[in-house]
Amino acid sequence: MAVHTSTFHISTRGMCDIHDITHQIEKDLQSTGLHAGILCVFVPGSTAGITSIEFEPGAVNDLKKAIEKLAPTNIHYDHDARWGDGNGFSHVRAALLGSSFSVPFSQGRMLLGTWQQVVLVDFDNRSRKREVVVQIFGE
Amino acid sequence: MAVHTSTFHISTRGMCDIHDITHQIEKDLQSTGLHAGILCVFVPGSTAGITSIEFEPGAVNDLKKAIEKLAPTNIHYDHDARWGDGNGFSHVRAALLGSSFSVPFSQGRMLLGTWQQVVLVDFDNRSRKREVVVQIFGE
Amino acid sequence: MAVHTSTFHISTRGMCDIHDITHQIEKDLQSTGLHAGILCVFVPGSTAGITSIEFEPGAVNDLKKAIEKLAPTNIHYDHDARWGDGNGFSHVRAALLGSSFSVPFSQGRMLLGTWQQVVLVDFDNRSRKREVVVQIFGE
Numbered sequence: 001m002a003v004h005t006s007t008f009h010i011s012t013r014g015m016c017d018i019h020d021i022t023h024q025i026e027k028d029l030q031s032t033g034l035h036a037g038i039l040c041v042f043v044p045g046s047t048a049g050i051t052s053i054e055f056e057p058g059a060v061n062d063l064k065k066a067i068e069k070l071a072p073t074n075i076h077y078d079h080d081a082r083w084g085d086g087n088g089f090s091h092v093r094a095a096l097l098g099s100s101f102s103v104p105f106s107q108g109r110m111l112l113g114t115w116q117q118v119v120l121v122d123f124d125n126r127s128r129k130r131e132v133v134v135q136i137f138g139e
Numbered sequence: 140m141a142v143h144t145s146t147f148h149i150s151t152r153g154m155c156d157i158h159d160i161t162h163q164i165e166k167d168l169q170s171t172g173l174h175a176g177i178l179c180v181f182v183p184g185s186t187a188g189i190t191s192i193e194f195e196p197g198a199v200n201d202l203k204k205a206i207e208k209l210a211p212t213n214i215h216y217d218h219d220a221r222w223g224d225g226n227g228f229s230h231v232r233a234a235l236l237g238s239s240f241s242v243p244f245s246q247g248r249m250l251l252g253t254w255q256q257v258v259l260v261d262f263d264n265r266s267r268k269r270e271v272v273v274q275i276f277g278e
Numbered sequence: 279m280a281v282h283t284s285t286f287h288i289s290t291r292g293m294c295d296i297h298d299i300t301h302q303i304e305k306d307l308q309s310t311g312l313h314a315g316i317l318c319v320f321v322p323g324s325t326a327g328i329t330s331i332e333f334e335p336g337a338v339n340d341l342k343k344a345i346e347k348l349a350p351t352n353i354h355y356d357h358d359a360r361w362g363d364g365n366g367f368s369h370v371r372a373a374l375l376g377s378s379f380s381v382p383f384s385q386g387r388m389l390l391g392t393w394q395q396v397v398l399v400d401f402d403n404r405s406r407k408r409e410v411v412v413q414i415f416g417e
Contacts, residue, residue, distance in 0.1 A: 001140040001141075001142070001279040002279075003279070003314055003315050003316075003415075003416055003417055005314055005382060005384050005389075036142055036144055037142050037274075037276075038142075038177075038179055038274055038276065038316075040316050040380050040382055042380075042381060042382050042389060044389055044390055044391040044394060045391035045393075045394055046330060046331055046332040046337075046391055046393055046394040051234050051235070051237060052185060052233075052234065052237075052238055053185055053230060053233070053234040054185040054218075054230055056218070056221065056222075057217070057221070058216070058217035058218035058219070058220060058221040058222065058227065059185075059216075059217070059218040059227065059230040059231070059234075061217045062216045062217050062218050062227050062230065062231050063230070063231050063234050063235075066209065066210050066231045066235065070209065070235075070344065070348065071344050077336070077337075077340045078335070078336035078337070078339045078340050079332075079334070079336035079337040079340050080336070081336060082334065082335070082336040083334075083336065088336065088337065088340050091331060091332055091337040091340065091341070092337070092340050092341050092344045094330075094331070095329045095330065095331040095337075095341050095397075096235075096329070096341075096344065096348075096374075096375070097235070098237065098329055098330075098376065098379070099330055099394070100379060100380045100381060101237070101239060102179050102181075102239045102241055102380055103181060103239060104144060104179055104181050104272050104274035106144050111144075111181060111183055111272050112183055113183040113184035113185055115184075115185055116183060116184055116185040116238070119234075133382050133389050135315075135316055135382035137142075137276065137315075137316065137415065138142060139142055140279040140280075140281070175281055175283055176281050176413075176415075177281075177316075177318055177413055177415065190373050190374075190376060191324060191372075191373065191376075191377055192324055192369060192372070192373040193324040193357075193369055195357070195360065195361075196356070196360070197355070197356035197357035197358070197359060197360040197361065197366065198324075198355075198356070198357040198366065198369040198370070198373075200356045201355045201356050201357050201366050201369065201370050202369070202370050202373050202374075205348065205349050205370045205374065209348070209374075235374075236374070237376065240376070240378060241318050241320075241378045241380055242320060242378060243283060243318055243320050243411050243413035245283050250283075250320060250322055250411050251322055252322040252323035252324055254323075254324055255322060255323055255324040255377070258373075276281075276415065277281055278281055
């Protein structure tokens with residue numbers, strides 16, 4: 001049993017910018033040589049999240065619209081009144097979606113569905129360089 | 140320390156069909172003989188999710204109604220315009236709920252509350268045979 | 279590779295009462311002496327959840343308001359019609375947020391962002407003494 005922790009960086013534009021990070025995670029998994037275990041994808045910070053979706057432009061856009069309804073950009077946020085950085089909606093969205101996603105793997109492959117991709121969602125209101133942590137446990 | 144990966148299948152009707160899968164997971168856990176560790180329940184695919192709830196018909200129905208408000212069936216989805224399979228709402232719901240659920244166990248039992256069950260939620264718009272992955276780490 | 283399971287208790291007031299539990303979790307992590315691995319924070323029960331947020335009063339209040347919209351207190355819940363305990367909204371909220379949160383750690387520290395705290399959200403409609411499970415895997 002071993003644990004491997006790696007990170008990679010991704011440039012994001014914010015405002016619910018959704019990136020398919022499956023391929024990078026698969027590369028990290030393959031480099032460990034582990035065949036069975038669990039993989040935790042984690043984004044440090046309080047204005048981004050990790051989930052999975054069929055990564056095609058229609059579904060991605062539908063998710064953005066649902067999130068806009070869930071925590072709209074154009075309402076008052078107490079966070080903004082205190083800090084003036086204007087990203088109160090980003091904090092609420094990130095807390096609701098969650099910053100952590102765990103996937104089992106077997107025979108060296110994540111057990112995702114055929115049309116299921118792991119995505120980073122950047123909720124911030126500006127461009128960011130995001131660090132993504134991939135931690136892999138297994139044998 | 141060992142890792143065990145097992146799967147089981149469950150027939151679902153779709154349209155937010157919610158199934159209590161706690162008993163099946165407990166059986167998988169007991170068959171490993173492990174006493175302390177973590178258990179990851181994962182549903183491959185992009186139109187289903189895993190969470191926990193008090194599995195009684197009232198709360199289950201309340202959850203269905205909240206999900207209908209969160210991503211209604213009767214609005215336009217870009218996914219449908221592209222693919223014509225009519226399950227754009229299913230994709231959005233699954234991305235928001237998440238397809239992965241981790242539970243610690245100790246003395247061979249999941250540390251769930253007395254009235255807390257692990258559930259599979261099938262968001263698709265048709266019947267499916269779902270595979271559920273149960274991965275168990277521990278000693 | 280080792281697994282450590284510990285619990286702590288926290289008094290909550292309910293009605294979306296949000297507590298920063300980061301410091302307690304860090305203490306648990308330090309007491310294990312492990313330097314790299316994964317930490318699962320879990321709240322048993324079906325009326326509470328775990329997530330992360332920048333724990334400042336503005337963002338915390340914004341999250342409460344978004345949750346009130348997501349599953350309002352003042353609508354009908356079938357759970358209440360059956361059980362009369364009046365916390366149908368609490369069950370729906372907990373099922374949507376999730377009761378489990380996994381964080382990688384490295385060099386003995388959780389890989390959280392600088393302004394990111396792990397929080398317990400108590401959705402129940404009354405005061406509770408909550409147990410929080412912290413399970414730590416690593417080497």
